[in-house]
Amino acid sequence: xxxxxxxxxxxxxxxxxxxxxxxxxxxxxxxxxxxxxxxxxxxxxxxxxxxxxxxxxxxxxxxxxxxxxxxxxxxxxxxxxxxxxxxxxxxxxxxxxxxxxxxxxxxxxxxxxxxxxxxxxxxxxxxxxxxxxxxxxxxxxxxxxxxxxxxxxxxxxxxxxxxxxxxxxxxxxxxxxxxxxxxxxxxxxxxxxxxxxxxxxxxxxxxxxxxxxxxxxxxxxxxxxxxxxxxxxxxxxxxxxxxxxxxxxxxxxxxxxxxxxxxxxxxxxxxxxxxxxxxxxxxxxxxxxxxxxxxxxxxxxxxxxxxxxxxxxxxxxxxxx
Amino acid sequence: xxxxxxxxxxxxxxxxxxxxxxxxxxxxxxxxxxxxxxxxxxxxxxxxxxxxxxxxxxxxxxxxxxxxxxxxxxxxxxxxxxxxxxxxxxxxxxxxxxxxxxxxxxxxxxxxxxxxxxxxxxxxxxxxxxxxxxxxxxxxxxxxxxxxxxxxxxxxxxxxxxxxxxxxxxxxxxxxxxxxxxxxxxxxxxxxxxxxxxxxxxxxxxxxxxxxxxxxxxxxx
Numbered sequence: 037x038x039x040x041x042x043x044x045x046x047x048x049x050x051x052x053x054x055x056x057x058x059x060x061x062x063x064x065x066x067x068x069x070x071x072x073x074x075x076x077x078x079x080x081x082x083x084x085x086x087x088x089x090x091x092x093x094x095x096x097x098x099x100x101x102x103x104x105x106x107x108x109x110x111x112x113x114x115x116x117x118x119x120x121x122x123x124x125x126x127x128x129x130x131x132x133x134x135x136x137x138x139x140x141x142x143x144x145x146x147x148x149x150x151x152x153x154x155x156x157x158x159x160x161x162x163x164x165x166x167x168x169x170x171x172x173x174x175x176x177x178x179x180x181x182x183x184x185x186x187x188x189x190x191x192x193x194x195x196x197x198x199x200x201x202x203x204x205x206x207x208x209x210x211x212x213x214x215x216x217x218x219x220x221x222x223x224x225x226x227x228x229x230x231x232x233x234x235x236x237x238x239x240x241x242x243x244x245x246x247x248x249x250x251x252x253x254x255x256x257x258x259x260x261x262x263x264x265x266x267x268x269x270x271x272x273x274x275x276x277x278x279x280x281x282x283x284x285x286x287x288x289x290x291x292x293x294x295x296x297x298x299x300x301x302x303x304x305x306x307x308x309x310x311x312x313x314x315x316x317x318x319x320x321x322x323x324x325x326x327x328x329x330x331x332x333x334x335x336x337x338x339x340x341x342x343x344x345x346x347x348x349x350x351x352x353x354x355x356x357x
Numbered sequence: 358x359x360x361x362x363x364x365x366x367x368x369x370x371x372x373x374x375x376x377x378x379x380x381x382x383x384x385x386x387x388x389x390x391x392x393x394x395x396x397x398x399x400x401x402x403x404x405x406x407x408x409x410x411x412x413x414x415x416x417x418x419x420x421x422x423x424x425x426x427x428x429x430x431x432x433x434x435x436x437x438x439x440x441x442x443x444x445x446x447x448x449x450x451x452x453x454x455x456x457x458x459x460x461x462x463x464x465x466x467x468x469x470x471x472x473x474x475x476x477x478x479x480x481x482x483x484x485x486x487x488x489x490x491x492x493x494x495x496x497x498x499x500x501x502x503x504x505x506x507x508x509x510x511x512x513x514x515x516x517x518x519x520x521x522x523x524x525x526x527x528x529x530x531x532x533x534x535x536x537x538x539x540x541x542x543x544x545x546x547x548x549x550x551x552x553x554x555x556x557x558x559x560x561x562x563x564x565x566x567x568x569x570x571x572x573x574x575x576x577x578x
Contacts, residue, residue, distance in 0.1 A: 109358050109569055116565035120371060127375060142422065147430045154429055161516060168515050169522065227527060229514065231475055232421065233391030322515050350422035352429070357515045 142350030155354035162356065164294045168226045168321040176304050177228075177236025180311050184345065185278030186331055192315050195279065201271060201337030203255045203262055208334070211252070213315045216299055219243035221253055224296060229357060231324040231346075240319050242300030245292045254337040267293055275342030276318060277335030286342030286353065287320070287327060296321045300333070324355045359570045361562040366451065369442040370563065376435045379427065380504075381538050385417050386424025394535060432508070439501045455498075457490040465491050469532075472551075492544070500544075501538050507534040 103195040137144035143151070195217070200208040222244050246264060253262035256269045261271070270289045277284035291297065297320045301308050308314040313330025320327055326346045336342070347353035362370075385407075394406040412418050446452045457465075468488035485493065508522045510530035524530040552560055562568035 105358050105569075109567060112358075112567050113561055120367075120564050123371070143426045148428050150430045150433070151426060158513065158516070161513075163516075166516055166518065169518050229527065230391075231425075233387065233531060234393070286395045346422075350426065352425060357513060 037131065041274060106325050132276060139350050151352045151354070155352070155356070158354065158356050159288065159290065164290065167294075168298055168357075170225055171227055171237050173225050173237070173239055176225075176239055178238075178304060179234075179236050181230060181325070182330075183311065185280060185283030185329075186311065186313070187280055187282065190279065190310075190331070192310070195315050195333075196339075197316060197330075197332060198334040199252060199336075200334070202256055203253045209252060213301065215251075215314060216243050216248070217301060219247045222247075223300055224298070226319075226321045228319075228321070228328070229324055231326050231351070239304050240298055240300045241302035241305075242298040242316075242319065244295060245297040245299060245318075248296070248299055249292075266292070271337045271339050273338050273340065273342050275334075275336040275338055276329050276332050277334050278329065278331050281333075283329060283345050284343060285318075285329045286344040286347070287323070287326050288354070289337075291322050291356065293322070295324050296341060322357050324357065326351070327355060358567055360566055361568045363449070363451070364564050364566060365449075366442075367447050367563060367566060369438060369445065372438050373435070373442070376431060376438060377541060379431045380435055381541060383424040383427035383431065384534075384538050386420035388535060389417050389419075389424075389430060394532065399443060405537075429512075439505070454485050455490055455494050461490045463487075464488065472554075482513075489539060492547075500540055504534065504537045507531075507537065510534075510556040549567055 076120050134144055135145055137146055139145065140148040196210040196212060198208040198210055202209055220243065221241060223239065223241045225237060225239045227235045228238045249262065250264070254270060256262055256266075257271065260266075260269065267290060272289055274287045274289055274292055275284065276287070297318070299318050300313075300319045301315060303309075303312055308317060310331075313332075316332050317330040318328055318332055341353075344353050345357075388406075389412060392406060395402045396404040396406075407417075446455060464486055465488035468486050472488075506520065507524060507530045509517055510524050511527065511534055514521045514527045514530075521527050521530055524533060552563075558568050
């Protein structure tokens, strides 16, 4: 911190500094300088420097003037260093206070609350009409990253997608992969962005999440039939997890209404591999990779903000792009 | 005794310093998670950003979540301070001292030669010389603006996809954001060196607002 560099505030520094050029040539000029010190614009000083010379006065008188200027300077310096020193202490205090606050999911609450404010601002600005650019397929990437929830005791042939929170259905609905593949097939190429900072271009194929919603309508707040024309009537959140519940994400429903949010079964023109989340994974370009959950086992519409694996580790819950 | 820096300017300066430091520090925590930049050609790497020793010495590893949380908290203070500063300089007329004009670039050359000890010419004696005008305007205003713009492009690349396109893409924006951060570090090193050269009277004026002036010799001794 800069404030560390500041000398102790009480010492009058002008005296320590032999080069401090406060010596004045003439009493008239000295008087002008004093005026300037008391708030007159600096121009007054420079003008006097070129003014015609006045008869040399008594050196004692000059010294009196100079001493007055030095005293005022010392006073100003002392006051301002004390002021800025106090401000630096307040700054340190505020920082210490911030860092010692009770933590919510590994983040001091004032910072966590700010992340939530950022989220609200971003959600206000968010529009399903703004889509991710579609880069050309010439530089398709393939990077395996993260195996949470992808335990080896998994039989893809027995996999079923459990969906809860559907309209007129109390028990979760179990769907096979064919149910997803029956939906209109959508292909897209997008830049997949990892929260770590890297990104790769990936080609995907799967079903649009809104088509999935149309086919298996979720329950609504009002009890009316599901309609994409009334997104505000949907339950506000969706929770997804791997079959073993080892990895789970929470999403606000509007990002699932985005036209590029897909339930994918193909990647780079090949069937999804196990390490990329076969048989079915979520691809949601409006979020960092962490929300693009692999091997989706359950989908649940909910009123309660769902737990999120990485948000519990100190990350932002929203991570919207 | 002459008023040099107004109180508001001094506050903006000293508030900005710790804020920018926190932004760079948390930015390094974020950058560490994908530290791909280097100076080199092909397979030859002259310098890697950053060597392992650097990360270890400053404890910069394994702080991505924390770095992002800090970065997206302190960004508000940094932006607000920047907006207040620019607004103040415009409204108060201080911008006249800061914005370079046609002579600034020629003058900047002279100042650079002088400071490197290659020229003994007399330097312009006013609040900010041409080199300072260019350095302060470009660094404080343009770099600050650039950091906010490139930062937004990395932060919300889908919502402001047009901005990412303008900056050359998502990864280009990330690189530009990093370059600007390195630019601040470079600016800081030169700035501190120049402040030390200029001496106590000058440093004091950035705290108290006043410098002492010899009427015969002018403000810079």
